[in-house]
Amino acid sequence: MYYFIVNPNSRSGKGALIWKELRRTLRQKHISYKAVFTGYRGHAVKLAASVTAKASPEHPVYLIAVGGDGTIQEVLSGVKDLSCIYFGYIPTGSGNDFCRSMQLPQDPHEALDCILKRKHIASMDVPVISIKGRKSHFAISCGIGFDAAVCHEVSVTPMKKILNRVGLGKLVYLFVALKQLLFLKPVPVTLRMDEERIYPFHKVYFAAVMNQKYEGGGFKFCPDASPSDGYLDVIVVDGLSKLKVLFCLPTAFWGKHTQFTGIHIFRCKKVEVFSTVPLAVHKDGESAGIQETFSVSIEKEPVKIILP
């Protein structure tokens, strides 16, 4: 039995239409499934918790998230014991960084086909972010500063709806990033890794903790990040002029930004981030509020994910 958690509101409402087509396929193929729908922000956490409440490693649940990248982190956050699920993902969002990094089909119909075939099961690290004592999971990345401010504005801008309507949803990140950069003021941020290595930075634009290579709609910020190596990759952008950031940012689409002075990349199992002023924080592109500090580690147990 497959359990689908569907965000009908993803890609500005297209998620609901795509789900109807997928449902037709499931019915035609006589697949046994249950589908539940998210009605508000954070709902997928509760739905995933209730769907997996009785699951065990002996009786696992095939849990499929249907939505954008934001839905994935909510679904994973609702699962208490990751060893009790097989995770599948059908993209109906606008950014699709998860598919890009995991090399999953970007087309929802192909993604469903891959899930039903269950050809390849792999392990994926699941990072845990702790903010003010509250823990939750994410799949792709979390960050503080510029990238989080971009995510926050992307989620509220009417431009996203308009660009999604004409199939150019990904461009919204680029426009918003340029606008945010104009008004941004870099601040001192310190990172402590694995309880011992301390790195103070003085003029930080942003710091991102990445489980996967891509975030922000295709920026390959940590080109060597791997979701199956048991490590987190961390990028810090510090001390560059705005003009240089502007020049450097497009090169990140190809992962070529790492050659610039002021771009620092680290690898660790745990990182604590301390900012001197409250800044926007995101996880998998969803706002996690305005924070001064948070920490990230990796769950001991990886999740089993269905791949093509």
Ligand SMILES: Nc1ncnc2c1ncn2[C@@H]1O[C@H](COP(=O)(O)OP(=O)(O)OP(=O)(O)O)[C@@H](O)[C@H]1O
């Ligand atoms: N029924 C709903 N109405 C409004 N918001 C919802 C609903 N269900 C889920 N959400 C919220 O919508 C937000 C965005 O969802 P999601 O990431 O799945 O889609 P997206 O933004 O279109 O895709 P992407 O993140 O790839 O750009 C999440 O914060 C989620 O909690």
